[in-house]
Amino acid sequence: MLAIKTEGLCKDYRLGFWRRRTRVLHALDLTVEAGETFGYLGPNGAGKTTTLKLLLGLVLPSAGRAWLLEQEVGDPEVRAAVGFLPENPSFYDYLTGEEFLAYGARLAGIPRRRAREQIAALLDQVGLMGAGRMQLRKYSKGMLQRIGLAQALLGDPPLVILDEPMSGLDPIGRKEVRDIILRLRAEGRTVFFSSHIIPDVEMICDRVGILLGGRLARVGRLDELLGTEVESVEVTAVGLPEPIVEELGVLALAPPLVQGGRALFRLRGDVEVDKLLRRVLEAGGRIASVTPQKRGLEELFLAEVRAGARR
Ligand SMILES: Nc1ncnc2c1ncn2[C@@H]1O[C@H](COP(=O)(O)OP(=O)(O)OP(=O)(O)O)[C@@H](O)[C@H]1O
Ligand SMILES: [Mg+2]
Secondary structure (H helix, E strand, O other): OEEEEEEEEEEEEEEOOOOEEEEEEEEEEEEEEOOOEEEEEOOOOOOHHHHHHHHHOOOOOOEEEEEEOOEEOOOHHHHOOEEEEOOOOOOOOOOEHHHHHHHHHHHOOOOHHHHHHHHHHHHHHOOOHHHOOOEHHHOOHHHHHHHHHHHHHOOOOOEEEEEOOOOOOOHHHHHHHHHHHHHHHHOOOEEEEEEOOHHHHHHHOOEEEEEEOOEEEEEEEHHHHHOOOEEEEEEEEEOOOHHHHHHHHHHEOOOOEEEOOEEEEEEOOHHHHHHHHHHHHHOOOEEEEEEEEEOOHHHHHHHHHHHHHHO
16 A cells, blocks of 8 residues: 655745746655655755645645545545644644644544543653643743644554654654654554654665755665665774874875874775774774774765755
8 A cells, every 4th residue: 555656746836036937846756655654855945845735735736646545635534544743833822732632633533532542642652741731832842843743643643744853852852753753663654754854864764765956866765775885994093103194094085084193094995994904003003993884874865965966
């Protein structure tokens, strides 16, 4: 079963003083299988929020079509099966957290008793247990983000779409949101979320799409995109005289970083590593560490952004 499918999905906005028609999303073809955790990555202005709004039917496409849970977007039945956390949720300031969730539950058609149980459980899950009776105007940014997430999870939707769920959260909050997403994944639910926090995406996603300037530049499983080859090896040596550091610099991919008697060399492969280690020991130095570096999502992302800028 496909949780999300888009076909040639486009969005044009009229931008600038002349209100010129500008395409901000270019013929997006995307599929997300049920049960997948999909990270939608892109720099500011790439078109992530626009895509999510199109999926939710909050804005209309300029061309193309989209389906959620194999129903065409716009079908009211589908909307109830999808939880959504918007980018800048605007809240009803004078409601308490509990009242806000109760209101959401009513909109979602959840029976009152069931809603009461679920609200208590969700407040606990997002770490707001003590704050349910507090008015939202007194919530911090992170607390608002959490209550928004709880709202998105009301009614146990099989598909959850989150726009920057970690934004505004401190490291602990980010970890809690990652854990919530991992729990949803373990329950077999589909999570589609946008982010520009690369480590968060790298840690929890099955598949990733990289959106650049409204175009899907890369999409695939993380392990396929990143590969498993070692890109380079970092060697840290201690106690090397400066001329030796300079001499060994020619073996490295970049000038060695020297700090507090330690020199860090980034090397291409085994041959260079062997040469360097031998020479360090000969020169009376010590090896502090040898670390193979794999290509991470961050390098891939930055490489794509650079390639996109050249095109
Ligand atoms: N309602 C609108 N009217 C006109 N232009 C818009 C509108 N919404 C978005 N845009 C434009 O569409 C482009 C994509 O915006 P979008 O909000 O989708 O990006 P994003 O990837 O979510 O960025 P961010 O990481 O900053 O949230 C931007 O150039 C933006 O200015
Ligand atoms: Mg956005």
